[in-house]
Amino acid sequence: MAPVKLPTPVLRRREADHGELARAMRARVRGEVRFDAGTRAMYATDASNYRQVPIGVVLPHDPDDAVAAVEVAREHGAPVLSRGGGTSLAGQCCNVAVVLDWSKYANRVEAIDPDSQTVIVQPGCVRDELSRITTRHSGLVFGPLPATHSHCTIGGMIGNDSCGTTTQWCGTTAGNVERLEVLTYDGVRMWVGPTSEDEYARIQAEGGRRAEIYRRLRELRDRYGDEIRRRTPDVPRRVSGYNLVDLLEERGFNVARALVGTESTCVTVLRAELRLRAEPRARAMLMLGYRELGAAGDHVPEVNGYTPFILEGMDAKLLAYEELERLHPEAFPLFPGREAWLLAEFGADTLDEARQRAEEVAARIGHDDATVLTEKSLRDQVWDVRESGLGATARTPGGGPDTWPGWEDSAVPPERLGEYLRGLTALFDEFGYSAASLYGHFGHGCLHVSIPFDLVTAEGVRRYRRFVERASDLCLGLGGSLSGEHGDGQSRGELLTKMYGETMVRAFEEFKAIFDPENRMNPGKVVHPNRLDTQLRLGGDYAPMEPPTVFEYPEDSGRFSRAAVRCAGVGQCRRLEPEGGVMCPSYLVTREEQHSTRGRARLLFEMLRGETITEGWRSPAVAEALDLCLACKGCKHDCPVFVDMGTYKAEFLSHHYARRIRPLDHYSLGWLPLWARLALLAPNTVNAAAHLPGVSGIVKRLGGIDPRRELPRFARASFIRWFRRRTPRGSGHRGRVLLWPDSFNTYLSPGVLAAAVGVLEAAGFRVTLPDRAVCCALTWISTGQLGVAERVLRRSVAAVAPQLHDDVPVVALEPSCAAVLRADAHELLGDDPDTRRLAARTKTLAELLTERAPDFRPRLSGRDPQPVRAIVQAHCHQHAVLGFDPDLALMRDIGLAPERIDSACCGLAGNFGMVPAHRDVSLGCAEQALLPAVRAADEHTLLLADGFSCRTQIEDAGPGRRPVHLAEVINAAVRGVPLGAYPEEAVAVRSDGRRAHR
Template identity: 55%
Template sequence: MRRRVDGEVRFDAGSRGAYSTDGSNYRQVPIGVVVPRSVGAGAEAIAVCAEYGLPVLSRGGGTSLGGQCTNHAVVIDWTKYCNRLLSVDPGNRTCVAEPGIVLDELNRQLSSYGLKFGPKPSTHGQCTLGGMIGNNSCGATAQAYGKTADNVRRLEVLTYDGLRCWTGPTSREEYEKILATGGRRGELYRGMREIADQYMADIRTGFPHIPRRVSGYNLDSLLPENGFNVARALTGSEGTLVAVLHAELELVPVPAAEATLVLGYPDIFTAADDVPRLLEHCEPTMLEAIDGRMAQLMREQHAYLDSLDRFPDGDSWLLLQFTGDSEQEADDAARRLLRAIDRSEHNACVVLSDDPAREEEMLKAREAGLGVTARPPDDRETWEGWEDSAVAPDRLGGYLRDLESLFTEFGYQLSSLYGHFGQGCVHTRIPFDLRSANGVAEFRRFVERAADLVASYGGSLSGEHGDGQARGELLVRMFGEPLVRAFGELKALFDPDHRMNPGKVVRPNPVDADLRLGARWRPDGPTTTYFRYPHDEGSFDRAVLRCVGIGQCRSHSGGVMCPSYRGTLEEEHSTRGRARLLFEMLGGHADSPVSDGWRSVEVRDALDLCLACKGCKSDCPVGVDMATYKAEFLAHHYAGRLRPAPHYALGWLPLWALLSRAGPRAANAVLHAPLLAALGKRLAGVDAERQAPLFAEQPFLQWWRERGMPQPWPSDPRTVVLWPDTFSNYFHPHIAQAAVRVLEDAGFRIAVPAEPVCCGLTWISTGQLGVARRVLRRTLRVLRPWLEAGTAIVGLEPSCTAVFRSDAPEMMPEDEDVRRLAQQTMTLAEALLNRAPDDWQPPGLARTATVQPHCHQHAVLGFDADTELMRRAGIIADVLDAGCCGLAGNFGFERGHHELSMRIGELGLLPAVRATAPSALVIADGFSCRTQIEQAATGRRAMHLAEALAMGLDGPAPADHPEKLGALRQQSRPADARLAAAAAAAAVAATGTVTASAVHRLAGRRRNHS
C-alpha cells in the first residue's frame, strides 16, 4: 500500500482505535486506514485491497447512526485531501465535486454564484458529500428540495474489481451502446436491467410511496418510468456496491429571504395530526417538530434558552420556514397559511419571525436534538436504534401514538419525539440497556416490534439515516422476501465477493452484534481519579462515554471546537477521535488495539496535539471535556516517571515567576540572550521559534503594597477581591493596575491577597494534578475570609478564572469553600455590570475594536457581559467567531507545536487582526491570545478590556503631541531603551493615540531607567 498509494497509510493501533466506531451503537476495529491525497490514489488503494482480498470501507464524516462507517476493513478516509469543488456551471445549476468536501464548505464556495446544494442534514458542518450520497441524506430542507438522490445528476464510481465509470440516467440508445461495448460495464448494466425487469411488479408495489423512504437499495430508480437512473440507484447504497469518486450535482438558488413560523400545540401528537392540514395550504421549505420533552431537556441543560424563550405557548411546536424573493413575499406566505388555518400571528400560540439571526437560532435548537437527548440530566443513557423511522405525513399522528405505547410496554418512557414532520420522519433516542444480556435481548425485541409497526403503517425503517447494521436485518419485515432477494442480487452483481463494506444492508450482521458496549463489554476496574466527574456519577469511564459520535468537533468554522482538528484535518486529533481512543483504553473489548491502559503511547500521542482549549466543553452537544480528560490521563501516564521537560519548565511557571523577583532584569537578559536563550529553550523543551515573555520589573503585588491602600473589610458590600493571577502579576501588571483604576472608578473597595497565590492552572494543563490540588487548597486558605463573607473574586485572566468556576469544583466537589469560590468568582465585566452602583457608567471610549474571546471564557465563563459592557462604553466591537488563537497556554510554546499553533492562528484570528484598521483597538483578555498576536507578525499589540476602559478614564490625546510623548518617556522605566521605543511605537500603532499611561501599560514600568 505504501509503495503504490500516494497517501497516508496507517495500520498503527492509534489510527485503528480512532476509527473503530462512528455515530452508531456499533464498533468494529478496522484493519487499517488510508488517507489518499487524490481521488486516483484512493482508487489505487482499493485496487491494492482487491489484490489481497481485503474488505474496503469508504468513509466521510463518520457521523452515520446505523453503523455504516464502522467495519473490520481497510478504511478509505476521503476527507483530508479529496475535498475540492472542481467546477460550477451556473447556467445549468450544476457542479462537480470530490467526495470528501463538507456540505457547509461546498455551499460556502457555491454562495458566490447564488447557488447551493439543497439537502441539509443537521450535521451539515461536518458531513461530507460522499457520506450524504452513501446514506441518501435529507435533512430539514428535503421538504423543499428532496433527498440527496433527487439532487444527484451523475456519479463517477469505482467497483471493487476496478471498473471506473460515470453513471446517470440512461436512455435506450445509451443503454444499447453500453451493452454493445461489452466488458464489465456492459455486464453491470445488463444485470441491473434484468433485476429491474424481473422484480418490476414487486418494486412498484413493495416500495412505500412516501417522501422519506431511504431504506433498501433504490431499485425503483431503475424502472423505465424513472429513466433507468443508475446514479440515483447507487445513491444510498452505503458503500456496499461502489466507491464514489466524483459527483455531478443539481443545485438550487439561495433564497433571498426567509421567514419562520412557529405554532404551539398541547402535545406532539396533536402537532402531528395538524401536519396534513398545514400541507394542504402551503409548501414550506421546512416543517420541523420539537416536543415538550426536548424543550425540558434544553432547559435542564441550559441550552438554547434564548430560542425557547421566543417560542409561543404550547408543549410541542411545529416550525415552518417559508422563502421568497423578498421579506414581504416570505412573510406573506406565512400569513396566508395563518389565515387558512384560522390563526393570527398575534395569538399566544403563534410566533412569526423574519429576523435571520433569530430564525437561525430557532433552527439550531431543532438541529441540536440528537445532542440534547443523548445525555439527559437524569443520567440515563439513550441510544440510537429506532431514531429514524418514517411514515406518510397523513398517518403520522396515529403512528406516534402507537410508538409511544410501544415505549411504555417496554419501559422506555420519557423519550423525546421530534423530527421532519412535514415528511413524516421521526427522530428519537431510547434508553436501551445495552450493557446486559437481558437488556440487549429486549433491545432486539423492541426493534423487531417497531419494524413491524412502521411496516403496518406503510412506512420506512429509515427516513434519512440509512440501514447499515442497525436496520439491515429488519429489511425483510418492511420489503418482504422477494425485494430483499433482489437487493442481494444487486449486491452480488456489483460485489460478488462481498468485500465492499460487508455486513451492512445485504447479508447484514445481526442488529444486536458488534455493539460498542454489549453484554461482553468488561472495562478495567475503576481507577481512583483526580477529577471527581460530578456530572458523570463520579466515573471517568462514564465521562468518556459521553461522546456519541455526532462529529461536531470536525466542523471547519464557527465556535471554538476543535482547533487541532481544524489544523490537521485528522480524525485522531478531533475530540471524537480522542474520545474513541480513551474508550479503547478502558479495556472493555478483547480486540482493542489500545492495550496499555494509562501508559498507552497511542492515547498520549493523540492527546499531545490537544490544546486543552475547553471548546468541546461548551461546543460539543454532549459536553465532552477533553481538556479535563487530557489532564487526568497525563497525571496517570506519568505517575512515578520522569516527565517531558515542558511540564517542569512551563507547568511550574508560577514558581519560576516568583523566583524571578530576585533579578527580573537578569532573568530577562538570560531568556533573550541569543546563545543562552537557544540553550535554555532546548533544555526546557520550548520551541526555538518562540520568544519568552518578559518578566515585569515590578509585579502587581509589589506595586499594590507600595500604594499603601488599607485592606477593606470583607463584609463591606463595596469590597471585591482582585485576583492576582501569575500572568497579570508577573508579566502584565499594567493590566491589573488598569483594573484597579476602573474598579475604583465604579465605587469598589479593592482587596488583594497579601501573599503570592495561584489557581494551579499550569499544573492542571500539564497533568500535575496532585500539585494543583495542593496549590488550590493553599489558595482556599488565603481566600477563606472573603469566601465566608460572600465577597466577589474578580478574575482578569480567563483561563485562571475558569479554573475557579469549573476545574476546582470538578476536582473537589465536596469542598464547601470550592463551591463558594465557584459561585463568587466573576469576570471584570460581570463585576462591573452586576455589582457596580446603578448610577455608574463605564468610561466612554467611542472606538471600534476587534475582540478575541479567550477559549476558556467562551467555554466556561461566557462573553455576554463583556459584549454588553463594551456596548455601554461606546466600543463598537467586532467579536470574532474565529476559534482558538493557537497558543493555548503551554501548548504553543512546546517544541514541535509551533507550526500547528501558527496554522491554527492563521485560520481566523491572525488574519482578522491584520485586517483591523490602524485606528481600531485589538482586545484580547487572554495572555495566550495577546502573546500569539504579538509574536505572529501582525504588527499589532492586543490589550485587555481593563486597559481599554482605563483609556476611557484617561481620555485620548493626539499621537504626535511632543510634550505628551516626552511625558510618556519620563514615566516609562523599561528594561532597556529599545523596549521603551518599541512600547511607544506599539502604543501609537495599536490605538492611534497616546495616553498618559500608554507606555506604562505596555512595558509595565513607571520611571525612566534607560
C-alpha cells in the first residue's frame, strides 16, 4: 500500500493583523484579551529551553468563550495554542500564536457521577483541586499524579499525556480519559471517544465535516495499521508521537485517546470526561539502598513482579544537591549512606496489611539494605525529596553549572533500565556533563535528568545537539521512547523519524492534517517540527543587558542577568493552596500569571533581553507585575531554585524611580523610622492630630495611605529613655546580649521590647542597647530607596560593631528586621566583615533561649495543667529566612499548645497593605487562612504574631482581638501573672495605654 504523500504545510501568506485581531477578540470574547508587550513576554516560554513570543493571550471565561476566540483567530489566519499550567519541558507551550490560558476562569468541575466513576471537567481545572472535589463527593480521585500536581491543569495533562508517580498503578492520562469535547480550527465542535460500528455508521449518516474526519481517520488506520502495530514501542511510558495505536480496531477506535498527547497540534480540548479511581486506603513504603545506580535499575524487574503501587528511583547526587540547598533536611536521616535508592509503595485496605505486604516483599527479595516506612509524615518527607528533583537540579549548588532540560524524560523497557543507566552515565562523562543527577519512575523505565548544557555559545549549542542525537541512539537501541512523560514539542519532534521511521511520521502528519489541514494548531511542534537547536531561550547570540546594581547577588556571580534567568518554570508559585508554604500570596488571590513568582521572573528576563520589553528599568509592564509582590520572601524558601523576588523588586524600584517622583507612600511609610523618631518629640500631639476627624483623611491622602486603614499610633513614652534610666536586673551570668531596638517596636509597640528585656534578664543575660540610633533600613529597602538604605544600614552596622567584635549576640524581635540583618544586609553592603558578623550573631528570641539558656523555661501560671491553646501566625520572613521550629518548641515548653496557621501571608507586608490600590489583595491574602482562623478562635485562645504587620492586620481587619508577641507571653510566665496582666513598667511604654488581653 502506497502511503498518501502530503505537502509540508506552510503558514498562510496573509499573516494576522494583530491590531485588528485584538480588536475583534475584545469585541467577541467575554474573557480577558491581552496583546500587550508584558503579557506576550510572560508567555514567551514555558519550562523548556525554547522561546517564541506569542501574538496575544486570551483568558476565556468558559468553553463557549474559547470557541469564540478560535473563531476570531481563524478569521484572521492566526495560529492557536491551548496552554495549561505552562510547565512543559519540551517547548510545546510557547509559539507565535494566540495563546488560550484556561487556568484563571475555565476551571470548573461540571459533573461527577459516582456510579460510573467519571467526572466532566473544564481544561483549566488543577489536578489536585479536581481530586479534592471528587474525593469529597465520591471518595475517588483522578489517578495520574505528576510532580506538578498542585498546579498543573487537566487540559495540560491531556495535551501532554502526563504521567507521574502513580502511573505504575493507574496508567498515563490517556488511559484515564473516557471522552473529550474538542474543537477543530475550522470550527467543528464534537464529543469524541471510543467508536463502535453503530456509532460510526450514525456519524457517517449525518454527513458533514465530522463525518469526513471520522472517515479519514478510519482510512488512515486501515492504511497504516500494520505499521502502527510494528513500530509502536511496547513500553509503559511511550509518550512520544501520536497515539495512533488507539485508533486500531482492537483498541475500540478511540478518537479521544488518540488525541491525548497531541500537544494542541490537532484540536482545542473544551471539556474532558475522565475516569476516577479509588486509591488504596493505606500504604507502606519499602526503601531499598544500592551501592551503584545501575544495580538499582537491574533490580527493577524483580520488584515490579510484586506489583507495587509506586516504584521510583533516585541517585545520591540528588540528595546531596538538596542537602546543600537545605531542601527537606528533615528527610535526610531516612536515606542511608548509599549511592542509589528504589522507593516502592504497596497499597492495601489497612495499614497493617500494607506494612505486611512491604515486609513480605523485602523478605522475598532478600536485599541487604531494606527499610519499611508506614508513617505518612515520613513517607511524605521521602516523596518531597523525590518531587523536588527538577527544581533542585536546575541549578547545581555550590557554584556549579546551570542545568537544562533537553533529554529529561526518556524511557526504556524496565528490564533494560540498568543497562540504560550505565550507558547514559558513560555518555555524561564523555560529554563532560557529570553534574547531572538521575532519578525518575524506575518501575516504568523512565528517567528524569537536567543536564549542564552550554546554551549560550554556538559551540555549546552544537554540543547539546550532538549529545541529544547520541542519547537518542542509545535509548532507541534498547527499544525505548524518546519521551516517557514530557512529550515531544520541539525538543524531540525532529527525532521522531529515528524512533518510528518515515512511514509512521507520515502517518502522524496525515493524522494532524485530518483535524488541522492548514497547520494552524501549534505549528512547528511534534510534526513538521522546528529544529531542536533553534528558537532557544538563550542561544549562541544571547546577550542580555548587564546593568550595574545596588545589591551584590553573590549567589548569581554578581550579575542581575543570572538572577533573572534563575527561574526554571516549574510553576510551584502557582499553587492554589498555601500548603505549609508562603509563595506566592498575590497569585493565590488573583490567579494571574503576572502575579506569580514565575511571571515576574519571566518579565525581568525579557526586560534584560530587551526585545519584547524595550524600556529597561522604566518598563511599566514590569512595574505593574512587581507592584503586587509583597516582598514576603516566600519564594526565597519555597521556590525550588530560590528566586528572591523581594530583592529583585527592591532593585527594580531603585532604578525605576531614579531621578523621578515616587509614589506618596514611599515618602510616608518608606521613611517611617524618621517620622517616628520626630513624632517622639510630641507623641500625644501627633497622635491627636493624625486621628482627628477630617485631619486624619487629609494625612492619609497626603501619605498615599488607604483611607479605610487606621493610622498607627506612636508611643507615648520613649522605650530607650525608659531603658537608660532603669537599673539593670538579673544576674547576667549568661553574659551580654544586644537588643536591637527596631523602629516598629521602639516607636509603635514598645511593650514588646520591654517584655523582652524582662525575659532576657530573667534568663540571666545582661541586656544592652546600641549607644546610638540604629535601623535595619527595611522600609527603605522594600520601597527601593536603596541609596538611603545602604547609608542607614552601614551606619547601624558601625554602631554595633564593637559588640560584634566581642561575640555579643544580637536579638531582633521584629522578624522582618531580623531577616534584613541576617540576609539582605550582606547582599546590600557586600562582603564586609562586620556585616558577616552581624548576620552570624543575629538571633530571634527563641533561638537565643534555645541555644544559650536551654534550662530557662518559665511556665505560664493561673491556668489548669492543660496547655493553653494558641493560634500562631508565623511571619513570612520567619518562614522564609529565619526558621520557626525553635519558636514552636519554646511555646510548648512554657505551657502553650501552638497551632500554626497554614497561611500564605497576612497580606499587610509593611507598606503594601496600606496603599489603597492594594486593599483587595491585602485582605484577600489575609482571608486565605489567617482571618478565618482568628474568627474561629474562642476567647480562651491566645493569638500570637511576632510580626508588627501581622498584628496590625489582625487588629485592623479581624474581629477586634489583639494578638501578642512571644516575648510578651514569656514575660507573663516569668512574672507569674495571668496572661494579659503585664507589669506596669511594660504598660507604661505601650503606645495605647491599654493592658493586653487574650
